[in-house]
Amino acid sequence: MGKTLTEKVLGRKAGKDVQAGEVITVSPDYILSHDNSAAIIQEFRKLGVKKVKAPGKIVIVLDHIVPASEEKYAQNHKSIREFVAEQGIPHFFDINAGICHQVLPEQGFALPGKVIVGSDSHTPSYGALGAFATGIGRTETACIWATDEIWLRVPETMRIDLSGRFRAGVFAKDLSLKLIGDHGAEMANYKAVEFAGSAAGDFSVGARLTLANMSAEMGAKNGYFAPDAKTLKWLEGRARGPFVVASSDPDARFESVLAYDLGALEPQVACPHTVDNVKPITAVAGKPVNQVLIGTCTNGRLEDLEAAAAIFKGRKVHPSVRCLVIPASWEVYREALKSGALAVLADAGCVILNSGCGPCLGAHEGIMAAGEVCLSTSNRNFRGRMGHRDSEIYLASPATAAATAVAGKIADPREFA
Protein backbone atom coordinates (compact mmCIF):
# COMPACT_ATOMS: atom_id res chain seq x y z
CA MET A 1 0.00 0.00 0.00
CA GLY A 2 1.41 3.39 -0.99
CA LYS A 3 1.63 6.49 1.16
CA THR A 4 0.12 9.94 0.95
CA LEU A 5 2.33 13.02 1.00
CA THR A 6 1.27 13.67 4.60
CA GLU A 7 2.13 10.13 5.70
CA LYS A 8 5.55 10.42 4.05
CA VAL A 9 6.40 13.84 5.49
CA LEU A 10 5.26 12.96 9.01
CA GLY A 11 6.83 9.51 8.79
CA ARG A 12 10.20 10.95 7.86
CA LYS A 13 9.97 13.29 10.84
CA ALA A 14 8.88 10.51 13.19
CA GLY A 15 11.71 8.29 11.91
CA LYS A 16 9.37 5.41 11.09
CA ASP A 17 6.71 4.17 8.75
CA VAL A 18 3.41 5.84 9.69
CA GLN A 19 -0.14 5.66 8.44
CA ALA A 20 -3.33 7.64 8.88
CA GLY A 21 -4.84 7.28 12.32
CA GLU A 22 -1.55 6.83 14.13
CA VAL A 23 -0.52 9.30 16.84
CA ILE A 24 3.13 10.34 16.62
CA THR A 25 5.40 12.79 18.38
CA VAL A 26 7.58 14.95 16.14
CA SER A 27 9.99 17.81 16.38
CA PRO A 28 8.73 20.48 13.95
CA ASP A 29 10.99 22.33 11.51
CA TYR A 30 9.49 25.72 12.26
CA ILE A 31 7.12 27.13 14.87
CA LEU A 32 5.27 30.26 13.75
CA SER A 33 3.61 32.89 15.89
CA HIS A 34 2.66 36.54 15.37
CA ASP A 35 1.31 39.31 17.60
CA ASN A 36 -0.06 36.55 19.83
CA SER A 37 3.56 35.80 20.79
CA ALA A 38 2.98 38.30 23.63
CA ALA A 39 0.39 35.94 25.15
CA ILE A 40 2.53 32.89 24.32
CA ILE A 41 5.48 34.43 26.19
CA GLN A 42 3.29 34.72 29.31
CA GLU A 43 2.40 31.03 29.07
CA PHE A 44 6.01 30.09 28.38
CA ARG A 45 7.11 31.89 31.56
CA LYS A 46 4.82 29.61 33.59
CA LEU A 47 6.71 26.51 32.45
CA GLY A 48 9.69 27.13 34.70
CA VAL A 49 12.34 27.00 31.98
CA LYS A 50 14.46 30.02 31.12
CA LYS A 51 15.38 29.33 27.52
CA VAL A 52 13.44 28.18 24.49
CA LYS A 53 14.76 24.83 23.32
CA ALA A 54 15.42 25.62 19.65
CA PRO A 55 15.52 29.38 19.00
CA GLY A 56 16.40 28.84 15.33
CA LYS A 57 13.06 27.09 14.71
CA ILE A 58 10.94 29.92 16.07
CA VAL A 59 9.63 32.36 13.47
CA ILE A 60 7.81 35.45 14.72
CA VAL A 61 6.10 37.87 12.32
CA LEU A 62 4.29 40.97 13.57
CA ASP A 63 1.29 41.35 11.27
CA HIS A 64 -2.05 41.37 13.08
CA ILE A 65 -2.20 44.90 14.42
CA VAL A 66 0.66 46.75 12.77
CA PRO A 67 1.72 49.42 13.38
CA ALA A 68 0.27 49.26 16.90
CA SER A 69 -3.05 51.11 16.97
CA GLU A 70 -3.31 51.34 20.75
CA GLU A 71 -1.05 51.38 23.77
CA LYS A 72 -1.88 47.80 24.75
CA TYR A 73 -0.85 46.51 21.33
CA ALA A 74 2.31 48.63 21.48
CA GLN A 75 3.11 46.97 24.80
CA ASN A 76 2.55 43.51 23.27
CA HIS A 77 4.92 44.31 20.40
CA LYS A 78 7.50 45.69 22.82
CA SER A 79 7.43 42.57 24.98
CA ILE A 80 7.87 40.42 21.86
CA ARG A 81 10.89 42.43 20.66
CA GLU A 82 12.46 42.13 24.12
CA PHE A 83 11.84 38.37 24.24
CA VAL A 84 13.35 37.92 20.77
CA ALA A 85 16.52 39.71 21.92
CA GLU A 86 16.65 37.86 25.24
CA GLN A 87 16.25 34.42 23.66
CA GLY A 88 18.41 35.05 20.61
CA ILE A 89 15.59 34.22 18.16
CA PRO A 90 17.07 34.87 14.71
CA HIS A 91 13.88 34.80 12.63
CA PHE A 92 11.97 37.86 13.71
CA PHE A 93 10.05 40.02 11.24
CA ASP A 94 8.92 43.39 12.50
CA ILE A 95 6.07 45.53 11.11
CA ASN A 96 7.77 46.06 7.75
CA ALA A 97 7.54 42.45 6.50
CA GLY A 98 3.87 41.59 5.95
CA ILE A 99 1.38 38.86 6.74
CA CYS A 100 3.06 35.77 8.16
CA HIS A 101 1.40 33.47 5.60
CA GLN A 102 3.01 35.45 2.79
CA VAL A 103 6.30 36.11 4.60
CA LEU A 104 7.12 32.47 5.41
CA PRO A 105 6.84 31.38 1.76
CA GLU A 106 8.71 34.47 0.48
CA GLN A 107 11.47 34.08 3.01
CA GLY A 108 12.01 30.43 2.16
CA PHE A 109 10.76 28.80 5.38
CA ALA A 110 7.79 27.14 3.70
CA LEU A 111 9.46 24.30 1.78
CA PRO A 112 8.49 20.88 0.48
CA GLY A 113 8.64 18.17 3.13
CA LYS A 114 8.91 20.53 6.10
CA VAL A 115 6.70 20.22 9.20
CA ILE A 116 5.52 23.67 10.24
CA VAL A 117 3.16 24.41 13.11
CA GLY A 118 1.81 27.86 13.78
CA SER A 119 -0.39 29.56 16.33
CA ASP A 120 -2.66 30.75 13.57
CA SER A 121 -5.47 28.84 11.95
CA HIS A 122 -4.34 29.67 8.41
CA THR A 123 -0.97 27.97 8.86
CA PRO A 124 -2.05 25.24 6.37
CA SER A 125 -1.22 27.82 3.66
CA TYR A 126 2.33 26.45 3.41
CA GLY A 127 0.97 23.23 1.95
CA ALA A 128 0.91 25.23 -1.29
CA LEU A 129 4.63 24.46 -1.49
CA GLY A 130 4.36 20.85 -0.32
CA ALA A 131 4.97 21.34 3.41
CA PHE A 132 2.89 19.72 6.15
CA ALA A 133 1.62 22.79 7.97
CA THR A 134 -1.09 23.07 10.59
CA GLY A 135 -2.52 25.46 13.15
CA ILE A 136 -2.26 25.13 16.92
CA GLY A 137 -3.13 27.26 19.96
CA ARG A 138 -1.10 29.53 22.20
CA THR A 139 -0.51 27.19 25.14
CA GLU A 140 0.60 24.48 22.75
CA THR A 141 3.01 26.89 21.06
CA ALA A 142 4.50 27.88 24.44
CA CYS A 143 5.00 24.20 25.26
CA ILE A 144 6.69 23.50 21.92
CA TRP A 145 9.03 26.45 22.51
CA ALA A 146 10.06 24.64 25.70
CA THR A 147 10.09 21.03 24.50
CA ASP A 148 10.61 21.18 20.73
CA GLU A 149 7.99 18.51 20.21
CA ILE A 150 4.30 18.05 19.49
CA TRP A 151 1.97 15.07 19.22
CA LEU A 152 0.02 14.80 16.00
CA ARG A 153 -2.52 12.35 14.70
CA VAL A 154 -1.62 11.42 11.14
CA PRO A 155 -4.69 12.55 9.18
CA GLU A 156 -6.65 10.69 6.53
CA THR A 157 -6.54 12.41 3.16
CA MET A 158 -9.31 13.72 0.93
CA ARG A 159 -8.20 14.22 -2.68
CA ILE A 160 -9.78 16.84 -4.91
CA ASP A 161 -9.19 16.09 -8.59
CA LEU A 162 -9.26 19.22 -10.70
CA SER A 163 -9.66 19.19 -14.48
CA GLY A 164 -10.36 21.72 -17.22
CA ARG A 165 -9.61 25.44 -17.17
CA PHE A 166 -11.22 28.40 -15.45
CA ARG A 167 -13.26 30.62 -17.73
CA ALA A 168 -12.53 34.38 -17.68
CA GLY A 169 -13.48 36.01 -14.37
CA VAL A 170 -13.20 32.79 -12.33
CA PHE A 171 -10.31 32.18 -9.94
CA ALA A 172 -8.92 29.84 -7.27
CA LYS A 173 -10.97 31.71 -4.64
CA ASP A 174 -14.18 30.86 -6.48
CA LEU A 175 -13.18 27.20 -6.53
CA SER A 176 -12.47 27.21 -2.79
CA LEU A 177 -15.85 28.80 -2.04
CA LYS A 178 -17.65 26.40 -4.37
CA LEU A 179 -16.05 23.43 -2.59
CA ILE A 180 -17.00 24.73 0.85
CA GLY A 181 -20.49 25.68 -0.31
CA ASP A 182 -21.09 22.24 -1.80
CA HIS A 183 -19.71 20.20 1.09
CA GLY A 184 -19.98 22.38 4.20
CA ALA A 185 -17.51 24.01 6.58
CA GLU A 186 -16.53 20.70 8.14
CA MET A 187 -16.05 18.83 4.87
CA ALA A 188 -12.45 18.01 5.77
CA ASN A 189 -12.45 18.30 9.56
CA TYR A 190 -9.27 16.68 10.97
CA LYS A 191 -8.24 15.62 7.44
CA ALA A 192 -5.55 16.44 4.92
CA VAL A 193 -6.77 17.84 1.60
CA GLU A 194 -4.73 17.15 -1.53
CA PHE A 195 -5.41 19.35 -4.55
CA ALA A 196 -4.60 17.12 -7.50
CA GLY A 197 -5.75 16.15 -10.97
CA SER A 198 -4.76 17.19 -14.48
CA ALA A 199 -5.33 20.90 -13.79
CA ALA A 200 -3.39 21.11 -10.49
CA GLY A 201 -0.16 21.94 -12.29
CA ASP A 202 -1.81 24.93 -13.96
CA PHE A 203 -2.29 26.73 -10.65
CA SER A 204 0.24 29.47 -9.90
CA VAL A 205 1.97 29.37 -6.53
CA GLY A 206 -0.22 32.32 -5.52
CA ALA A 207 -3.40 30.42 -6.42
CA ARG A 208 -2.10 27.36 -4.55
CA LEU A 209 -1.57 29.55 -1.48
CA THR A 210 -5.19 30.72 -1.78
CA LEU A 211 -6.51 27.15 -1.89
CA ALA A 212 -4.25 25.80 0.86
CA ASN A 213 -5.23 28.84 2.96
CA MET A 214 -8.94 28.16 2.39
CA SER A 215 -8.50 24.50 3.33
CA ALA A 216 -8.63 25.84 6.91
CA GLU A 217 -12.24 26.85 6.18
CA MET A 218 -12.93 23.25 5.14
CA GLY A 219 -11.82 22.26 8.63
CA ALA A 220 -8.67 20.64 7.24
CA LYS A 221 -5.63 19.89 9.35
CA ASN A 222 -3.46 20.56 6.32
CA GLY A 223 -4.09 21.25 2.65
CA TYR A 224 -1.52 20.94 -0.09
CA PHE A 225 -0.36 20.66 -3.67
CA ALA A 226 2.36 18.12 -4.45
CA PRO A 227 5.53 20.05 -5.34
CA ASP A 228 6.24 20.25 -9.08
CA ALA A 229 8.54 22.14 -11.44
CA LYS A 230 6.57 25.34 -10.78
CA THR A 231 7.14 24.96 -7.03
CA LEU A 232 10.85 24.41 -7.44
CA LYS A 233 11.19 27.35 -9.82
CA TRP A 234 9.38 29.63 -7.36
CA LEU A 235 11.67 28.50 -4.54
CA GLU A 236 14.87 29.31 -6.46
CA GLY A 237 16.68 32.01 -4.54
CA ARG A 238 14.18 31.75 -1.68
CA ALA A 239 14.71 28.35 -0.04
CA ARG A 240 16.62 28.70 3.23
CA GLY A 241 18.18 25.29 3.02
CA PRO A 242 17.87 21.81 1.61
CA PHE A 243 14.52 20.09 1.48
CA VAL A 244 13.09 16.73 0.51
CA VAL A 245 10.26 16.65 -2.02
CA ALA A 246 7.48 14.18 -1.30
CA SER A 247 4.28 13.40 -3.14
CA SER A 248 1.53 10.80 -2.77
CA ASP A 249 2.08 7.37 -4.29
CA PRO A 250 -0.34 6.32 -7.03
CA ASP A 251 -1.64 3.55 -4.76
CA ALA A 252 -1.88 5.72 -1.64
CA ARG A 253 -5.07 5.40 0.38
CA PHE A 254 -7.44 8.36 0.03
CA GLU A 255 -10.45 8.41 2.30
CA SER A 256 -12.50 10.16 -0.37
CA VAL A 257 -12.05 11.71 -3.80
CA LEU A 258 -14.00 14.64 -5.23
CA ALA A 259 -13.80 15.76 -8.84
CA TYR A 260 -14.33 19.28 -10.17
CA ASP A 261 -14.30 20.63 -13.72
CA LEU A 262 -12.90 24.15 -13.48
CA GLY A 263 -14.56 25.09 -16.75
CA ALA A 264 -18.00 24.61 -15.21
CA LEU A 265 -17.48 27.14 -12.41
CA GLU A 266 -18.74 30.69 -12.19
CA PRO A 267 -17.78 33.40 -9.69
CA GLN A 268 -18.96 32.54 -6.15
CA VAL A 269 -19.83 34.60 -3.08
CA ALA A 270 -19.97 33.41 0.55
CA CYS A 271 -22.85 35.24 2.23
CA PRO A 272 -23.18 36.17 5.92
CA HIS A 273 -22.46 34.68 8.43
CA THR A 274 -20.75 31.41 7.50
CA VAL A 275 -18.16 30.54 4.88
CA ASP A 276 -20.31 27.68 3.61
CA ASN A 277 -23.29 29.93 2.84
CA VAL A 278 -22.15 30.14 -0.77
CA LYS A 279 -24.14 31.36 -3.77
CA PRO A 280 -23.24 31.98 -7.41
CA ILE A 281 -22.58 35.65 -8.13
CA THR A 282 -25.76 35.88 -10.19
CA ALA A 283 -27.82 35.16 -7.07
CA VAL A 284 -26.37 38.01 -4.98
CA ALA A 285 -25.44 40.64 -7.59
CA GLY A 286 -27.02 44.01 -6.81
CA LYS A 287 -26.59 43.92 -3.02
CA PRO A 288 -25.27 47.40 -2.00
CA VAL A 289 -22.00 47.49 -0.04
CA ASN A 290 -20.26 50.14 2.07
CA GLN A 291 -16.76 48.71 2.06
CA VAL A 292 -14.60 46.48 -0.12
CA LEU A 293 -11.44 44.84 1.21
CA ILE A 294 -8.82 43.53 -1.23
CA GLY A 295 -5.95 41.81 0.56
CA THR A 296 -5.31 39.38 3.48
CA CYS A 297 -3.43 36.08 3.61
CA THR A 298 -6.01 34.63 1.23
CA ASN A 299 -5.91 37.11 -1.64
CA GLY A 300 -3.36 39.88 -1.15
CA ARG A 301 -0.70 38.70 -3.57
CA LEU A 302 0.58 40.39 -6.74
CA GLU A 303 -1.69 38.42 -9.06
CA ASP A 304 -4.66 39.37 -6.87
CA LEU A 305 -3.82 43.07 -6.98
CA GLU A 306 -3.31 42.80 -10.74
CA ALA A 307 -6.65 41.05 -11.23
CA ALA A 308 -8.27 43.94 -9.34
CA ALA A 309 -6.25 46.54 -11.27
CA ALA A 310 -7.38 45.04 -14.59
CA ILE A 311 -10.95 45.92 -13.61
CA PHE A 312 -10.16 49.30 -12.03
CA LYS A 313 -8.20 50.50 -15.08
CA GLY A 314 -10.01 53.57 -16.42
CA ARG A 315 -12.73 53.20 -13.77
CA LYS A 316 -13.37 54.70 -10.33
CA VAL A 317 -14.41 53.36 -6.94
CA HIS A 318 -18.12 54.12 -6.52
CA PRO A 319 -18.64 57.22 -4.35
CA SER A 320 -20.64 55.28 -1.76
CA VAL A 321 -17.88 52.66 -1.27
CA ARG A 322 -14.67 52.67 0.77
CA CYS A 323 -12.25 50.36 -1.04
CA LEU A 324 -9.31 49.21 1.08
CA VAL A 325 -6.31 47.55 -0.55
CA ILE A 326 -3.71 45.75 1.56
CA PRO A 327 -0.80 44.05 -0.20
CA ALA A 328 -0.03 40.80 1.67
CA SER A 329 3.62 41.72 2.21
CA TRP A 330 6.06 44.52 1.56
CA GLU A 331 7.62 42.38 -1.15
CA VAL A 332 4.21 42.26 -2.83
CA TYR A 333 3.81 46.00 -2.18
CA ARG A 334 7.08 46.77 -3.95
CA GLU A 335 6.30 44.39 -6.83
CA ALA A 336 2.90 46.02 -7.28
CA LEU A 337 4.55 49.44 -7.28
CA LYS A 338 6.87 48.30 -10.05
CA SER A 339 4.16 46.57 -12.07
CA GLY A 340 1.99 49.67 -11.95
CA ALA A 341 -0.91 47.89 -10.25
CA LEU A 342 -0.80 50.15 -7.20
CA ALA A 343 -0.92 53.27 -9.38
CA VAL A 344 -4.06 51.98 -11.09
CA LEU A 345 -5.65 51.22 -7.72
CA ALA A 346 -4.70 54.62 -6.27
CA ASP A 347 -5.97 56.43 -9.37
CA ALA A 348 -9.25 54.58 -9.06
CA GLY A 349 -9.68 55.91 -5.54
CA CYS A 350 -8.70 52.87 -3.48
CA VAL A 351 -7.19 53.47 -0.03
CA ILE A 352 -3.90 51.58 0.02
CA LEU A 353 -2.85 50.48 3.49
CA ASN A 354 0.36 49.05 4.88
CA SER A 355 0.93 45.31 4.61
CA GLY A 356 -0.65 43.32 7.41
CA CYS A 357 -3.90 41.63 8.37
CA GLY A 358 -5.85 44.91 8.28
CA PRO A 359 -9.49 44.78 9.41
CA CYS A 360 -9.94 41.06 8.63
CA LEU A 361 -9.87 40.07 12.29
CA GLY A 362 -11.74 43.10 13.52
CA ALA A 363 -9.04 44.97 15.42
CA HIS A 364 -8.23 48.05 13.30
CA GLU A 365 -8.02 49.72 9.86
CA GLY A 366 -11.58 49.54 8.59
CA ILE A 367 -13.92 48.30 11.31
CA MET A 368 -17.60 48.37 10.37
CA ALA A 369 -20.52 50.04 12.12
CA ALA A 370 -23.90 48.39 12.72
CA GLY A 371 -25.74 47.70 9.48
CA GLU A 372 -22.71 48.15 7.23
CA VAL A 373 -21.79 45.63 4.54
CA CYS A 374 -18.31 44.65 3.33
CA LEU A 375 -17.34 42.48 0.40
CA SER A 376 -13.94 41.06 1.23
CA THR A 377 -11.32 38.82 -0.35
CA SER A 378 -10.52 37.38 3.09
CA ASN A 379 -11.39 33.93 4.38
CA ARG A 380 -14.01 34.42 7.13
CA ASN A 381 -17.37 36.13 7.31
CA PHE A 382 -18.41 35.21 10.82
CA ARG A 383 -20.79 37.51 12.65
CA GLY A 384 -18.98 40.43 14.24
CA ARG A 385 -15.61 39.50 12.78
CA MET A 386 -14.95 42.85 11.11
CA GLY A 387 -16.73 45.06 13.61
CA HIS A 388 -20.28 45.37 14.88
CA ARG A 389 -22.24 42.13 15.31
CA ASP A 390 -24.89 43.53 12.99
CA SER A 391 -22.47 44.26 10.17
CA GLU A 392 -22.19 41.81 7.26
CA ILE A 393 -19.29 40.29 5.36
CA TYR A 394 -19.47 38.71 1.89
CA LEU A 395 -16.43 36.79 0.63
CA ALA A 396 -15.30 36.67 -3.00
CA SER A 397 -12.33 36.86 -5.37
CA PRO A 398 -10.28 40.05 -5.95
CA ALA A 399 -11.91 40.45 -9.39
CA THR A 400 -15.40 40.28 -7.89
CA ALA A 401 -14.25 42.69 -5.17
CA ALA A 402 -13.00 45.22 -7.73
CA ALA A 403 -16.18 44.94 -9.82
CA THR A 404 -18.21 45.45 -6.64
CA ALA A 405 -16.17 48.52 -5.63
CA VAL A 406 -16.81 50.08 -9.04
CA ALA A 407 -20.52 49.25 -9.11
CA GLY A 408 -21.24 50.14 -5.46
CA LYS A 409 -23.07 46.84 -5.17
CA ILE A 410 -22.06 43.20 -5.53
CA ALA A 411 -21.20 42.80 -9.21
CA ASP A 412 -20.14 40.09 -11.65
CA PRO A 413 -16.53 40.61 -12.75
CA ARG A 414 -17.33 39.06 -16.14
CA GLU A 415 -19.31 42.21 -16.97
CA PHE A 416 -16.17 44.32 -16.51
CA ALA A 417 -13.84 42.49 -18.89
Add this chain to the structure above:
Amino acid sequence: MSQGKVWKYGDNVNTDVIFPGRYTYQIMPPEEMAKHALEDLDPEFAVGARPGDVVVAGKNFGCGSSREQAAACLKSAGVIAVVARSFARIYFRNAINLGLAVLQCDEAVDALEKGDTVDLDFARGEIHSAKGTFQFLPLPESVIGILEAGGLLEYTRKKLVKE
Protein backbone atom coordinates in the same frame (compact mmCIF):
# COMPACT_ATOMS: atom_id res chain seq x y z
CA MET B 1 -20.05 13.89 39.29
CA SER B 2 -21.03 17.45 38.62
CA GLN B 3 -24.41 19.02 38.04
CA GLY B 4 -25.27 21.94 35.84
CA LYS B 5 -27.66 23.22 33.25
CA VAL B 6 -27.55 23.05 29.49
CA TRP B 7 -26.91 25.92 27.09
CA LYS B 8 -27.97 24.71 23.64
CA TYR B 9 -26.67 25.98 20.29
CA GLY B 10 -26.62 24.84 16.65
CA ASP B 11 -24.00 23.73 14.10
CA ASN B 12 -20.75 25.53 13.23
CA VAL B 13 -20.55 27.72 16.32
CA ASN B 14 -17.39 29.62 15.37
CA THR B 15 -14.65 31.15 17.48
CA ASP B 16 -15.60 34.70 16.50
CA VAL B 17 -18.99 34.37 18.20
CA ILE B 18 -17.51 32.45 21.12
CA PHE B 19 -14.84 35.10 21.73
CA PRO B 20 -14.90 38.13 19.40
CA GLY B 21 -11.82 39.24 17.48
CA ARG B 22 -12.05 42.72 18.95
CA TYR B 23 -10.80 41.28 22.26
CA THR B 24 -8.51 38.58 20.90
CA TYR B 25 -5.27 40.54 20.89
CA GLN B 26 -5.86 42.13 24.27
CA ILE B 27 -4.22 40.14 27.00
CA MET B 28 -6.76 39.65 29.79
CA PRO B 29 -7.22 37.35 32.78
CA PRO B 30 -9.61 34.39 32.34
CA GLU B 31 -12.31 35.93 34.55
CA GLU B 32 -12.37 38.94 32.22
CA MET B 33 -12.60 36.59 29.19
CA ALA B 34 -15.67 34.98 30.78
CA LYS B 35 -17.54 38.30 30.53
CA HIS B 36 -17.26 38.16 26.72
CA ALA B 37 -18.02 34.45 26.32
CA LEU B 38 -20.48 33.85 23.46
CA GLU B 39 -21.07 37.60 23.34
CA ASP B 40 -22.06 37.73 19.66
CA LEU B 41 -24.16 34.55 19.78
CA ASP B 42 -26.05 34.66 23.08
CA PRO B 43 -25.74 37.75 25.27
CA GLU B 44 -27.62 35.89 28.06
CA PHE B 45 -24.83 33.37 28.46
CA ALA B 46 -22.16 35.47 30.18
CA VAL B 47 -24.57 36.67 32.85
CA GLY B 48 -26.41 33.39 33.31
CA ALA B 49 -23.66 30.74 33.21
CA ARG B 50 -22.86 28.98 36.50
CA PRO B 51 -20.14 26.51 37.54
CA GLY B 52 -20.95 23.05 36.25
CA ASP B 53 -22.95 24.20 33.24
CA VAL B 54 -22.62 22.35 29.95
CA VAL B 55 -22.66 23.77 26.42
CA VAL B 56 -24.44 21.44 23.98
CA ALA B 57 -24.08 22.11 20.24
CA GLY B 58 -24.18 20.51 16.82
CA LYS B 59 -21.46 19.85 14.25
CA ASN B 60 -18.04 21.51 13.97
CA PHE B 61 -18.10 23.38 17.29
CA GLY B 62 -15.29 25.94 17.53
CA CYS B 63 -14.55 26.28 13.83
CA GLY B 64 -12.49 29.24 12.68
CA SER B 65 -9.62 30.93 14.42
CA SER B 66 -6.99 29.23 16.56
CA ARG B 67 -7.71 31.68 19.40
CA GLU B 68 -7.43 29.81 22.64
CA GLN B 69 -9.66 32.26 24.50
CA ALA B 70 -12.61 30.55 22.82
CA ALA B 71 -11.94 27.59 25.10
CA ALA B 72 -10.61 29.60 28.05
CA CYS B 73 -13.63 31.92 28.25
CA LEU B 74 -16.10 29.03 28.50
CA LYS B 75 -14.03 27.28 31.13
CA SER B 76 -13.70 30.49 33.09
CA ALA B 77 -17.47 31.05 32.84
CA GLY B 78 -17.87 27.76 34.69
CA VAL B 79 -18.56 25.43 31.78
CA ILE B 80 -17.37 21.96 32.67
CA ALA B 81 -17.76 20.40 29.24
CA VAL B 82 -18.86 21.07 25.70
CA VAL B 83 -20.94 18.24 24.25
CA ALA B 84 -21.20 18.34 20.45
CA ARG B 85 -21.63 16.15 17.38
CA SER B 86 -18.10 17.12 16.32
CA PHE B 87 -15.41 19.68 17.06
CA ALA B 88 -13.15 21.72 14.81
CA ARG B 89 -9.68 20.31 15.25
CA ILE B 90 -7.80 23.30 16.67
CA TYR B 91 -10.64 23.91 19.14
CA PHE B 92 -10.50 20.29 20.21
CA ARG B 93 -6.76 20.56 20.92
CA ASN B 94 -7.05 23.94 22.63
CA ALA B 95 -9.83 22.74 24.90
CA ILE B 96 -7.88 19.64 25.96
CA ASN B 97 -4.76 21.74 26.42
CA LEU B 98 -6.65 24.04 28.79
CA GLY B 99 -8.40 21.21 30.63
CA LEU B 100 -11.89 21.79 29.20
CA ALA B 101 -13.64 18.50 28.40
CA VAL B 102 -14.88 18.19 24.81
CA LEU B 103 -17.28 15.28 24.43
CA GLN B 104 -18.86 13.83 21.31
CA CYS B 105 -22.35 12.40 21.73
CA ASP B 106 -25.04 12.63 19.05
CA GLU B 107 -27.78 11.20 21.30
CA ALA B 108 -27.24 13.85 23.98
CA VAL B 109 -27.26 16.59 21.34
CA ASP B 110 -30.53 15.20 19.94
CA ALA B 111 -32.23 14.99 23.33
CA LEU B 112 -30.99 17.89 25.44
CA GLU B 113 -32.51 21.36 25.37
CA LYS B 114 -31.67 24.69 26.92
CA GLY B 115 -32.14 24.68 30.69
CA ASP B 116 -32.12 20.88 31.13
CA THR B 117 -30.21 19.71 34.19
CA VAL B 118 -27.37 17.25 33.54
CA ASP B 119 -24.82 15.29 35.54
CA LEU B 120 -21.54 14.26 33.96
CA ASP B 121 -19.85 11.07 35.04
CA PHE B 122 -16.40 11.15 33.51
CA ALA B 123 -15.34 7.86 35.05
CA ARG B 124 -18.19 6.01 33.34
CA GLY B 125 -18.28 8.21 30.26
CA GLU B 126 -21.91 9.09 30.84
CA ILE B 127 -24.19 12.11 30.68
CA HIS B 128 -27.21 11.77 32.98
CA SER B 129 -30.41 13.77 32.57
CA ALA B 130 -34.15 13.45 33.06
CA LYS B 131 -34.27 12.60 29.34
CA GLY B 132 -32.00 9.61 29.71
CA THR B 133 -28.40 8.53 30.11
CA PHE B 134 -26.06 9.05 27.19
CA GLN B 135 -22.67 7.50 26.58
CA PHE B 136 -20.02 9.81 25.13
CA LEU B 137 -17.12 8.71 22.93
CA PRO B 138 -14.06 7.95 25.04
CA LEU B 139 -11.29 10.52 24.57
CA PRO B 140 -8.15 9.41 22.73
CA GLU B 141 -5.57 7.95 25.07
CA SER B 142 -2.97 10.47 23.95
CA VAL B 143 -4.95 13.32 25.47
CA ILE B 144 -6.19 11.77 28.70
CA GLY B 145 -2.83 12.41 30.38
CA ILE B 146 -3.06 16.09 29.47
CA LEU B 147 -6.63 16.40 30.79
CA GLU B 148 -5.71 14.55 33.98
CA ALA B 149 -2.81 16.91 34.60
CA GLY B 150 -5.25 19.82 34.34
CA GLY B 151 -4.01 20.97 30.95
CA LEU B 152 -0.93 21.01 28.75
CA LEU B 153 1.02 23.63 30.74
CA GLU B 154 0.91 21.55 33.90
CA TYR B 155 1.55 18.36 31.94
CA THR B 156 4.59 19.89 30.24
CA ARG B 157 5.90 21.47 33.44
CA LYS B 158 5.85 18.08 35.15
CA LYS B 159 7.55 16.48 32.18
CA LEU B 160 10.27 19.14 32.11
CA VAL B 161 10.93 18.69 35.84
CA LYS B 162 11.33 14.93 35.31
CA GLU B 163 13.86 15.52 32.53
